[in-house]
Amino acid sequence: MSKKRRKKFEELVERFVELKDTSELMIDLAYSSLLLNSKELAEDVQKLEQHVDKLHTDFELLVLSSGFEPKEGKDFLGLIRLGVVTEKIADAAAEISEVVLRGIKPHPVLKLAIEEAEETVTYVQVAENSVLVNNTLRKARIPEETGMWVLAIRRGGKCIRPKPHTKIAAGDVLIASGYAEGEEDLKKLASP
Amino acid sequence: MPRLEKIKYEPISVRELFLEMKNLSELMIDLAYSAALFNDKELAEDVLEFENRVDILTYLLGMEIMIAARDAEDAEALVGVSKVASAADKISDAAADIAAIVLQNIGVHPIVSAVFEKVAERLTRARVNEDSILIGKQLGELDLAARMGVDVIAIRRNQQWIIDPKGGEQIESGDVIIARGAPHGSKGFKALAEGKLRKLED
Numbered sequence: 001m002s003k004k005r006r007k008k009f010e011e012l013v014e015r016f017v018e019l020k021d022t023s024e025l026m027i028d029l030a031y032s033s034l035l036l037n038s039k040e041l042a043e044d045v046q047k048l049e050q051h052v053d054k055l056h057t058d059f060e061l062l063v064l065s066s067g068f069e070p071k072e073g074k075d076f077l078g079l080i081r082l083g084v085v086t087e088k089i090a091d092a093a094a095e096i097s098e099v100v101l102r103g104i105k106p107h108p109v110l111k112l113a114i115e116e117a118e119e120t121v122t123y124v125q126v127a128e129n130s131v132l133v134n135n136t137l138r139k140a141r142i143p144e145e146t147g148m149w150v151l152a153i154r155r156g157g158k159c160i161r162p163k164p165h166t167k168i169a170a171g172d173v174l175i176a177s178g179y180a181e182g183e184e185d186l187k188k189l190a191s192p
Numbered sequence: 193m194p195r196l197e198k199i200k201y202e203p204i205s206v207r208e209l210f211l212e213m214k215n216l217s218e219l220m221i222d223l224a225y226s227a228a229l230f231n232d233k234e235l236a237e238d239v240l241e242f243e244n245r246v247d248i249l250t251y252l253l254g255m256e257i258m259i260a261a262r263d264a265e266d267a268e269a270l271v272g273v274s275k276v277a278s279a280a281d282k283i284s285d286a287a288a289d290i291a292a293i294v295l296q297n298i299g300v301h302p303i304v305s306a307v308f309e310k311v312a313e314r315l316t317r318a319r320v321n322e323d324s325i326l327i328g329k330q331l332g333e334l335d336l337a338a339r340m341g342v343d344v345i346a347i348r349r350n351q352q353w354i355i356d357p358k359g360g361e362q363i364e365s366g367d368v369i370i371a372r373g374a375p376h377g378s379k380g381f382k383a384l385a386e387g388k389l390r391k392l393e394d
Contacts, residue, residue, distance in 0.1 A: 006303075013307040020225070021314065027218070027283065034276065075301035078293050082228060082300065085286045089221065092282040095275065104272040113211040118343070119218055143374040147341020178374065181338035 008066050012079065015059045019086040022052055026093035028151055028177040032121040033097050034106045035114050036175065040159040041152060042097035052090040059083050121151070121177045127191035128170040138164040146185035148178035199251045206260065206273060209253040213280040216242050216249075219356060220287035222315060222345055222372045227294050229305045230317055235346065236294035238355055239287055246284040253277050313375035316342075318385035320367040325392065326384055332359025339393065340377035346370040 026048050033041035060083060068076050100106065114121060126132050132140050143149045152159050153166065154173040160166070168174075176186055220242050227235035257274050261267045293299070309317065320326060326334065336342045347354040347361065348368035354361065363369070371381050383389035 009301070009303045010307050010311075013304055013311055016304075017308070017311050017313075020312075024221070024314065030279075031214075072301065074298050075304070078228065078298045078300040079304060081293050081298065082225075082290065085289050088286040088289070089283055092279040092286070095279040095282070099272040099275050104268065107269050107273045109205075109207045109210065110273055110276060113207050113214060116207075116211055117214050117218075119215075143341060144376050147337060147339070147374055147377060149341075149374055178341050179337035179343055181335065182341055185338065 012059075012062060012066060015055070015062060016079065016082060016086075019052065019055050019059055019083060022048060022055065023086040023089040023093065025151065026052070026090050027096075028119075028121055030093040030096035031114050032123075032151055032175050032177070033100045034110055035121055036123060036154075037100060037106055038154075038159060039100060040154075041175070042100040044152070044159065044161065045093055045097035046101070049090050049094040052087060056083055056087045116180075118179065119177065120180045120183065121175065122148070122183050122186065123154075123173050123175045124187050124190040126168055126170055126172045126174060130170070130190050130192060132168045132190060133170045135168055136164065137162050137166050137168065140168060142174075142176070142186065142189065143178075145189060146176075146178070147182035148176040148186045150174050150176045197248075199248055201255050202252060204252060204256065206253060206256050209249050209256060210273065210277055210280070213246055213249045213253070213277055213284075216246050217280045217283040217287070219345060220246075220284050221290075223355065223370075224287040224290035225315060226317065226346070226370045228290050228300050229308050229312075229315075231294065231299055231302075231305065233294055234353055236291035238353060239291035240295075243284050243288040243291075246281055250277060250281045313378060314372055316371050316378040316382050318369050318371070318382040320363055320365055320369060320385045321387035322365045323387040324363075324365070324385050325387075325390055326363045327365050329363055330359060331357055331361045331363070334363075334392070336371075336377070336381065337373070340373070340380050342371050342373035342377040342381045344369055344371050 026045050029041055030045045033045060060080060063076055063079055137150060150162050152175040153162050154175065174190060220239050223235055224239045227239060257270045261270050331344055344357055347357050349364060369385060371378060380389060
């Protein structure tokens with residue numbers, strides 16, 4: 001296969017992975033918005049939904065312009081359908097966040113179930129004596145230490161979306177997702 | 193057209209029903225992508241079976257919510273549960289759509305699968321090499337979720353899939369394992385399974 005063609009495939013897959021990851025992040029964020037009854041997080045989900053719509057259109061255009069052979073048509077149809085699915089997932093996440101935005105106070109049962117689920121979302125406040133304070137997220141190595149990844153940080157009533165260079169401050173509330181088993185480790189790290 | 197079974201009321205709590213829906217719908221997504229990208233029909237069929245289960249759970253949850261609502265206030269509180277459950281149902285439908293791609297022989301280009309295995313961070317497939325230190329260990333004792341943020345969602349052994357294996361499941365040489373989790377952990381897990389990493393970190 002030519003180098004050029006290989007590159008085209010790599011680009012296609014990268015775009016698809018971005019769609020897939022974003023739609024799954026949205027589910028986690030949507031459940032977090034329920035757990036915390038946070039309109040900000042819910043709005044983030046709505047914004048991401050619009051972003052996914054755009055990503056999806058770009059992805060479809062890229063597939064259609066990739067110059068495939070007639071016999072490869074089916075394989076590319078599969079790719080297009082996978083793209084459609086990521087959008088459906090993003091829509092479902094947006095519907096979850098809509099409940100919060102409509103001012104319906106999430107039922108305690110939802111909170112309980114989200115906390116109990118295999119893949120859970122949780123939140124911890126960073127204490128002054130935590131090793132995380134004044135560290136960037138990259139340096140804090142939270143996923144490596146706890147298996148949980150930080151979805152959002154609530155600081156001074158606002159929710160920010162974390163970047164690797166984001167510095168953690170005492171008093172921050174970290175909203176993280178992962179397997180329930182990592183929750184204790186995260187709590188130990190944030191408030192020893 | 194498969195015959196749809198009649199759904200009878202069962203006294204299961206809303207919490208339990210929703211918890212199972214949430215867990216299943218998310219597991220299904222990962223299984224379905226794995227089925228599509230690794231072109232595995234059996235895995236795809238398992239996804240469809242789960243989809244049927246989530247449909248039934250949606251009905252049962254609906255019934256439970258109706259019984260629980262006594263007044264307008266209850267109804268306002270519970271309508272959110274019903275909306276969220278229906279979103280979980282949609283997620284499971286989306287997973288079934290992916291499974292259908294595989295079962296209808298549409299498939300995904302083999303090169304896509306090859307590239308995907310390199311760039312995907314959340315989903316890994318690994319074959320357990322005969323010199324892997326994972327062999328003979330139980331999933332429960334490995335405690336991969338706590339150790340590296342990775343969860344084993346399916347094991348292929350003797351031409352069969354073991355879906356969502358429990359803690360007592362022992363890893364054998366030659367197993368093909370699908371795991372999901374944090375990017376860092378997924379890579380480490382693959383290396384452990386393939387025998388390239390010989391030490392389990394705490």
